[in-house]
Amino acid sequence: MNSDGDTDGDTDSDIGGSGYSLEQLADYLYRGRTPPIPEIDENAECQAMLDSLERLGTLSSELVSKDALDAPGVDETWLATLLATIGREVRAGRDIPYAATNPNTRLTITEGAIRELVRAAGDSVDGVLVGTCSIEGDLDGGGDAGEGDVAESTITVSLTISVVLSAPVTTLAQAVRERVHSELLKHTELHVSAINVTVVDVHMLTTAIEDES
Amino acid sequence: MAPDVSLVLRFVCYRLDADSAAIVTVATQFFSTLIPEGMMGALESASDAILAARSADGDTLAFAILVRRHAPYLRAFAIRLTGSSADADDAVQEALISAWGALPTLEDFSKVRAWLLSILSRKATDRIRQRKPSAELDEERAEDVELGPEQRAIATSRLDALSAVLERLPEGQKQCWVLKEVGGYSYEEIATELGMTPQTVRGKLARARATVVREMEEWR
Amino acid sequence: MNADLNQLALRLDAVVRVVPGVSSLFSAEPALVRSARAITAAQPVGLVSVAAGPDGLSIVASVGVSAEVQAPTTALTVSDAIRDALDPAVAETAAIHVRVSRIAD
Known part of the structure; x- marks a missing residue:
């Protein structure tokens, strides 16, 4: 290793006679080395220092990644407690009415329950994983629950899905549409005008393939 | 496509092995949401974006997989930052709880890891500031x-x-x-x-x- | 909720749980409200919420239902079961809200 003595303790002021300090070099690096500064770009010591700074940054990230790899896996008790905590805050959303004949009776389903239903219906298609699910439209149906004459609400369901390419995408999307529609017909009184399915991702069952024995 | 039953079973056994009644309860609660076989394998290999989107819609199973995937890195980062594993654990826990609440506001689900890291940085630096005010x-x-x-x-x-x-x-x-x-x-x-x-x-x-x-x- | 109403809530919990198609029973109140109440109450706190208003009882039940049965049907069965379990004197005026919070087996 070649240490020429004069960079020692003196790195702050001037690197390789370029007139730039270590701090200025670091700023240059953080800016993505733009706009180009010829005095730095053409100076071998500056270039070595920039590479070194860059490596130390990368190395710092690697250090954290290595810590993570070396650490024992996620503590299951901790995870269970965490999930129990968040599970208490349910994303119920709005109450969507069902028709009821007794004026003193109000029957509803939560938006959260419908989303879960839609998600499960989409997931049930082989090779499909649902991402987001949103329900738009007049969920209250304009009808006053309890009056016994809830008007049919017209809604649009939009889903994003991730697929394993086991069948043509359009076939998968159509299957999702049909399953979602039939579940909504069974468990809600909403009138579904459209089910939009957007394929956002193609995913691989990598772990599954490795596990096959 | 053959459903990946083996992976699901392996996961169930793993959870039941841990000798804590609490874990078994939570696990059971989870598996009641489990849709067909293969779901677990599919979810475990799903992208961050899909898992974050589902979490935003209230899917705790997807959130669990997301946490399992990123918690070790988050914890390692927090330990390096705070120099204390106790502070790191608290900060990670707080960050994940507040992330669950804020997920519906996340705009780009594919950036969930960086987003978690930024929430964690705030929680960890909060602890640092509380720890030594002067x-x-x-x-x-x-x-x-x-x-x-x-x-x-x-x-x-x-x-x-x-x-x-x-x-x-x-x-x-x-x-x-x-x-x-x-x-x-x-x-x-x-x-x-x-x-x-x-x-x-x-x-x-x-x-x-x-x-x-x-x-x-x-x-x- | 006073002790009598809580007693009723606990009784209704049991009624709702055995309704065909009901797979789980959740707290009708937000978790925070419920835990605050559980701290002050000397006995278990019901999951069904029961409140007395000027026009009669107001009852809310939040249920998880089986996917096997149509959810609106189960919701109606639950509301009927609750009404049937009440004293005839209060049953008529009681406002009953059944909320399906989850569909899963």
């Missing part, structure tokens, strides 16, 4: 660090050497370094997080950088 002043005295030869000799790899150097940095410098180099934050962002002026952050980073560069010289 330590910053005291710290200015011993800002420069030099490792003795025995400390240098211990390191057997570049990573070990860097680890030793970072451990020896004054806390404020180390925090700035970790937030800058690992978190990728700007001077201004770090200043806000740590309750310092950008000028102070700049100074601390300059000193940290000088030390790290000097101490890591032989590992170039």
Whole structure:
């Protein structure tokens, strides 16, 4: 290793006679080395220092990644407690009415329950994983629950899905549409005008393939 | 497509092995949401974007997989940042709970990891500030660090050497370094997080950088 | 909720749980409200919420239902079961809200 003595303790002021300090070099690096500064770009010591700074940054990230790899896996008790905590805050959303004949009776389903239903219906298609699910439209149906004459609400369901390419995408999307529609017909009184399915991702069952024995 | 039953079964057994009634309860609760076989395998290999989207819609199973995937890195980051595994654990826990609440507001689900890291940085720096309200002043005295030869000799790899150097940095410098180099934050962002002026952050980073560069010289 | 109403809530919990198609029973109140109440109450706190208003009782039940049965049907069965379990004197005026919070087996 070649240490020429004069960079020692003196790195702050001037690197390789370029007139730039270590701090200025670091700023240059953080800016993505733009706009180009010829005095730095053409100076071998500056270039070595920039590479070194860059490596130390990368190395710092690697250090954290290595810590993570070396650490024992996620503590299951901790995870269970965490999930129990968040599970208490349910994303119920709005109450969507069902028709009821007794004026003193109000029957509803939560938006959260419908989303879960839609998600499960989409997931049930082989090779499909649902991402987001949103329900738009007049969920209250304009009808006053309890009056016994809830008007049919017209809604649009939009889903994003991730697929394993086991069948043509359009076939998968159509299957999702049909399953979602039939579940909504069974468990809600909403009138579904459209089910939009957007394929956002193609995913691989990598772990599954490795596990096959 | 053959459903990946083996993976599901393996996962169930794994959870039931752990001898805690609480875990079994939670696990059972989860598996009641389990849709067909293969679902677990599909979810476990799903992208961050899909898992985050589902979590935003209230899918706790997807959130569990997301947590399992990123918690080790988050925890490692927090330990490096706070220098305390107890503080790190608390910060990670708080960050994940508040992330669950805020997920519906996340705009780009594919960036969930960086987003989690930024929430964690805030929670961790909150702890740092609570821990030592006036330590910053005291710290200015011993800002420069030099490792003795025995400390240098211990390191057997570049990573070990860097680890030793970072451990020896004054806390404020180390925090700035970790937030800058690992978190990728700007001077201004770090200043806000740590309750310092950008000028102070700049100074601390300059000193940290000088030390790290000097101490890591032989590992170039 | 006073002790009598809580007693009724606990009784209704049991009624709702055995309704065909009901797979789980959740707290009708937000978790925070419920835990605050559980701290002050000397006995278990019902999951069904029961409140007395000027026009009669107001009852809310939040249920998880089986996917096997149509959810609106189960919701109606639950509301009927609750009404049947009340004293005839209060049953007529009681406002009953059944909320399906989850569809899963």
